[in-house]
Amino acid sequence: MLQDPDLILQCRQVTKQVTTGEKTLEILQPINLQVRPSETVAIIGASGSGKTTLLSLLAGLDTPSQGEIYLKQQPLHKFDEEQRSAVRAKHVGFIFQSFLLINSLTALENVMLPAELAGDSNAQERALSMLAKVGLKDRAEHFPSQLSGGEQQRVAIARAFISSPDILFADEPTGNLDSKTGDTVSELLFELNQQQGTTLVLVTHDNDLAAQCQRQLVMHAGELTEAVKPVAEVV
Amino acid sequence: MSAWATQSWRLFRHELKRGELTIIALALIIAVASVFSLSGFSAQIKSALIQQSNSFIAADRVLQSSRPVEEKYLNKADEMGLQHAQLLQFSSMVFGGDDMVLASVKAVSNGYPLRGSLLVATPDDQNQLSVGSVAPPKQGSAYVGQSLLNNLNLNIGDRFELGNSEFTISGVIDKEPDASFSVFTSGPRVMIHVDDVPATDIVQPGSRLTYKYLFAGDAIVEYSEWAKPQILETQRFRDIKDQQSPLANALNRAESYLSLASMLGIILAAVAVSVASRRYGQRHQPMVAVYKSIGASASFISKLYLLHWGALAGFSILVGLIIGYGIQYLGIQFMADVVPGVSLTVSAYPVLVAVFTGVICAVAFAITPLRQLIATPAISVIRGFAGFERAQSWLERTPPLLAVVLLLWLFSQDLLLTTALMLGAGAIIFTILVLGHVLINAGRSVGSQAGQAFHLSMANLKRRAKANQVQLVSFTIAIQLLLLMLVVRNDLINEWQAQLPQNTPNxxxxxxxxxxxxxxxxxxxxxxxxxxxxxxxxxxxxxxxxxxxxxxxxxxxxxxxxxxxxxxxxxxxxxxxxxxxxxxxxxxxxxxxxxxxxxxxxxxxxxxxxxxxxxxxxxxxxxxxxxxxxxxxxxxxxxxxxxxxxxxxxxxxxxxxxxxxxxxxxxxxxxxxxxxxxxxxxxxxxxxxxxxVDAIINQLRTVISQVSLAVEFILILVLIAGALVLVAQVQASMEERERELAILRTLGAKGSLLANSVLLEFVILGALAGLLGSLSMEIGVFILQTQVFDMSAAIHWQYWLLGTVLGAVIVGALGMASCYRLLKLSSLTLIRRTL
Structure with a gap:
């Protein structure tokens, strides 16, 4: 089946099952999803509803049990780990709930990482400028353990945007932060997103955060539906 | 530089500086340093002791025969640049004045003795007798034992007849380096020059003669290898260790002990490397997952980690060599006063063995953790890390096992001893696993009736049974090997001393x-x-x-x-x-x-x-x-x-x-x-x-005390290696505990409760390991004493208590020290570090 060239991300009948012992668990019911470039999409839902599983499939970290996923027209469901890695390197940025910075590298080196992987010779310059954008230029030489949670997430945001990804996946980006820091971080996230025109798919509990996205999808027991009511009433 | 190389170097630099590689580097460093210093040092001590003890046979090797040997033996020695000298021993009547006596004649060539010195009392310018080290008698003159002068009523300067020749007495023998231990040597000693023998006409077909050819020099080992296969059954080719004397026995046992200590040092260091490399893999998993999630390929990760590990191994081996040299230097400085002849020249062999040990440890013990590490899936950034929890398959355990066997065999050149050690270790590990399981289970039912901290610690022990068994095995091995070295050392030294008690007949x-x-x-x-x-x-x-x-x-x-x-x-x-x-x-x-x-x-x-x-x-x-x-x-x-x-x-x-x-x-x-x-x-x-035999006994005592000192020194080195295993294991397990401590702390558990439960957990583990270590030590000592050291075996009850108490105290203290650092962190920091 041909993909729509206007879509950056497309899912058709994607399911995910896991087998534990003799039981097979349906984590995702057949899911269909289409995301246009520069769109911002929030996936909301209760814990265990399958939203993070979906995120990992969309980002090519995992493969679906059935169905098709196209990211930038590339059939992720057919790709092996190496090919999916290559897709991620070229098109994808990540922000995780637990920041996942490399503890043994400084803030600057963490931010440089994707640019260096892409063979960018100006990695350091660009990383410094990204750190400046997230307000951490003076903490460039600090190691993650020397930074607060909010600062670590800002470094993670800088790392996610440095390679100007086509699509950014954020998994509860404010989940580990207090509300004030969370607000600062989300502001920063949307600001950079707007500047770069990046597509954003974020998974969150936070209704306010979700409300800042153009679309809100609700995940409930493995089923994904477009939110028709205001977000606050759904969750 | 490629991106992977840049990343790798950057990680290595920061991690080294931040102390994150300390334990693994230390484990490799200790492996290399201990092997280097042990093999270098024990080789030095052995050769110095043997060199010194060789004075007991006046040479490095002696070829003994009842007939003159073929010329080829002497020609080959010349060719190899060895010194050699000849002795001819026989009994004959000696006539002096009107008396005669059956004397034990020793005819020596120039150069005798090649090792040690011949002490003879000769008259000085004022005709006073003074004892000094002298060359063999000149032709026509003789050195004689005091008893010959007594028996024949002669004095220095007098003449006596031996066969058809006359000799002038030029000195009285005070000490021959190769004097016989045998008490049946008949008659007083007469020493003449070997070139005088033909003129005496004593040597006839059928005469009972003993020809001895002495050899000494650097190429003596090669010479022995050449000569040994050729000698006849009527001939004997021997070195000091072939002698059936207390000295040879002490030297042989010391040599076995030093080799054994080095082998155990290798095992201990290997255990430390194995524990630390697993921890290295675990700690790096999140990094690999992050690298992969942002698009790094598997080959990128492989190259990054191969370089990272290579740099770590290279660095550790280099530091290990430097530290090893330092230890050897200190040891030799310390021993130089008591063991003359030790020198600081480093031969290539110990360096090679040490580097090889480092490489083998780094490769064999890292293969499995590195493979698991590199295989960490990107999805772990979301699902978490579980790769190291699963039990290792036999295939994964093979490289380290093979490595240990290879190293031991390389080091000992003794396949039987290596196999025996490995089989013994296997049996011991199996026993530990079974016993440990039973004891921890038994402890838990007791624990449920005891105090809160004890209950918590027993529950922890039980819950982490698998991890604890691994810990128990490494604690036990460390304690067992340390006790083993201690007990064998004590028994050896006691037996040496018992062999020559204060009133040994002189x-x-x-x-x-x-x-x-x-x-x-x-x-x-x-x-x-x-x-x-x-x-x-x-x-x-x-x-x-x-x-x-x-x-x-x-x-x-x-x-x-x-x-x-x-x-x-x-x-x-x-x-x-x-x-x-x-x-x-x-x-x-x-x-x-x-x-x-x-x-x-x-x-x-x-x-x-x-x-x-x-x-x-x-x-x-x-x-x-x-x-x-x-x-x-x-x-x-x-x-x-x-x-x-x-x-x-x-x-x-x-x-x-x-x-x-x-x-x-x-x-x-x-x-x-x-x-x-x-x-x-x-x-x-x-x-x-x-x-x-007073002089001989004193010399024996000196050598034995020197050997004892060398044994003590080696014991200290092995102790350091053992301590490292304990530290590495406690450190590794502490990281596993961090998360749990964070949770308990968050749930409001008091610091003192956590401290007590951790302390108890380690004390119980330590005591158990101490007890099992003592038990397996006893088996090991029995095998060693009966098979290797040829000693009578005994049970060492006192060490059972010592092992158990020491195990509890040391493991408990190490656990507490690591835990204290964690408990001092605020709950928030703990949570941030681990959750």
Missing amino acids: QFLVNVSQTQVPAVEEFLHTQGLAASDLYPIVRGRLSAINEEQVRRRVSKEEEDASEQGRRGIGRELNLTWHQKLPSENEVIAGQWFNQDNPKPEVSVEQKLAERLQVSVGDELTFQIGSETVSMPVTSIRTVNWQSMQPNFYMIFSESVLADFPATYIAAIYVPALQKTEFQTFLQDYPTISIID
Whole structure:
């Protein structure tokens, strides 16, 4: 089946099952999803509803049990780990709930990482400028353990945007932060997103955060539906 | 630089600086440093000790033969740049004035002795005698023993006849480096130049002669390898360690101990590397997942980590070599005062072995953790990390096992010992796993009735049973090996000291006639001197076993010619009779003579009995002078040949030998203060010969104390390696505990409760490991003492308690120290670090 060239991300009948012992668990019911470039999409839902599983499939970290996923027209469901890695390197940025910075590298080196992987010779310059954008230029030489949670997430945001990804996946980006820091971080996230025109798919509990996205999808027991009511009433 | 290389180098630099690689680097460093210092140091000490001890045979190697040896032996020695000298020993009558005496003649060539020095009292310019190290006698002159001067009433400068030649006495022998330990050397010593022998006309076909060729020099090992396969059965090629003497025994055992210590050092270091490399893999998993999630390929990760690990291994090996050299330097500085001859030259071999050890450890122990690490899936950034929790398959355990076997074999060059060690270790690990499981389970049911901290700690032990078993195995191995080294060292040193107690006989009285016996006994009694019994000596030859004639001599040439006839001894034996079983002898078959039922009987030494294939009940026939006597073997004895006592192959019941003329022999301890009385007494009995072994015993004591010191030093090195295993293991397990502590802390558990539960957990683990370690140590010691060190085995109860207590204290303290650091962190920091 041909993909729509206007879509950056497309899912058709994607399911995910896991087998534990003799039981097979349906984590995702057949899911269909289409995301246009520069769109911002929030996936909301209760814990265990399958939203993070979906995120990992969309980002090519995992493969679906059935169905098709196209990211930038590339059939992720057919790709092996190496090919999916290559897709991620070229098109994808990540922000995780637990920041996942490399503890043994400084803030600057963490931010440089994707640019260096892409063979960018100006990695350091660009990383410094990204750190400046997230307000951490003076903490460039600090190691993650020397930074607060909010600062670590800002470094993670800088790392996610440095390679100007086509699509950014954020998994509860404010989940580990207090509300004030969370607000600062989300502001920063949307600001950079707007500047770069990046597509954003974020998974969150936070209704306010979700409300800042153009679309809100609700995940409930493995089923994904477009939110028709205001977000606050759904969750 | 490629991106992977940049990343790799950056990680390495930061991690090294931040101390994140300390444990793994330290484990490799210790492996390399201990192997380097142990192999270098023990090789140095061994060669210095052997060099020094070689003075006991006046050479590095001696080739002994009853005929002159082929020229090729000397030519080859010249070719290899070895020094060599020749000795010819025989007995002959010496005539001086109107008297004559049967002397033990030793003709020596220039260069004698090649090791040690010949001390002779010679007159100086003022005609005063002074003892000094001298060259062999010039042609026409001789050095003689004091007893020859006494017997023949001669003085320095006088002449005596030997065969058809005359010699001038130019000095009195004070000490020959290679003086015999044997007390049966007949007659006073005469030392002449070997070139004078032909003129004496003493050497005739059929003369009983002993030719000795002495060799020394750097290429001696290569020379030995060349010579050994060629020598005939009638010849002997030996070094100091082939001697059946207390010294050879001490040296052999010390050598075994040093090798064993080095091998155990390797095992300990390997265990530390294994523990630390697993932890290294675990710690790097999140990094790999992050790299992969942002698009790094598997080959990128592989190259990154190969370089990272390579840099780490290279760095550790280099530091290990430097530290190893430092340890060796310190050790040798420390030993230099007591072991003359040690030097700081580093030979290539220890460096190679150490580098090889480092590489093997780094490769074999890292393969599995690195493979698991590199295989970490990107999805772990979301799902978390579980790769290292699963049990390892046998395939994954193979490389480390093979590596240890290879290293041990390389180091010991002894496949049997290596296999035995590995099988033993396998059995011990299995036992530990089973026992540990049972004990922890048993502990838990007790724990549920005890206090809160104890309950928590037992629950923790049980919950982490799998991880704990791994810990238990490494704690136990460390404690076991340390105890093993300690116990074997103590037993060795004690036995060495016991071999030469304070009143070890230092004088032998030989040639005491039957009529002199009462006077000698009376003197010993009044002076209160410790002495062995007086043993009569009758010389005789074994002529038949069960009426079957024995061959007189066994040699390669004669073997084919005379296939018939049983194997004999080929020389005259010193036969004795005695009513009591001598001390240091033990009957292992049959019965000692019954005093109430005097009949002809003989007791045979065990090894000789084996060689002659005789057992209790066999009939032996001896030719004594012109008479033939036969008697049954009624007992087989073991003899401690290392005791400085008169020892005999054959002891007869009184009725067999009582009627033959005999001379008597006794071993006496004469304290320095009573020496004058002793000499005064003997002046009245000029025919009694004395053999003074005081100097030999003192030298033995010195060597043994040096060996003991070397053993202690090595023990310390092994202790360090063992301590590292404990630290690495506690550190590794502490990281596993961090998360749990964070949760408990968050749930409001008091610091003291957590501290107590962690302390108890480690104390229990330590005590258990100590107990199991002691148990397995006992098995190890038993095997080593009976198989390797040839000692009698004993149970060491005191170490069981020591092992258990030390295990609890050390492991508990290490656990507490690591835990204290964690408990001092605020709950928030803990949570941030781990969750």
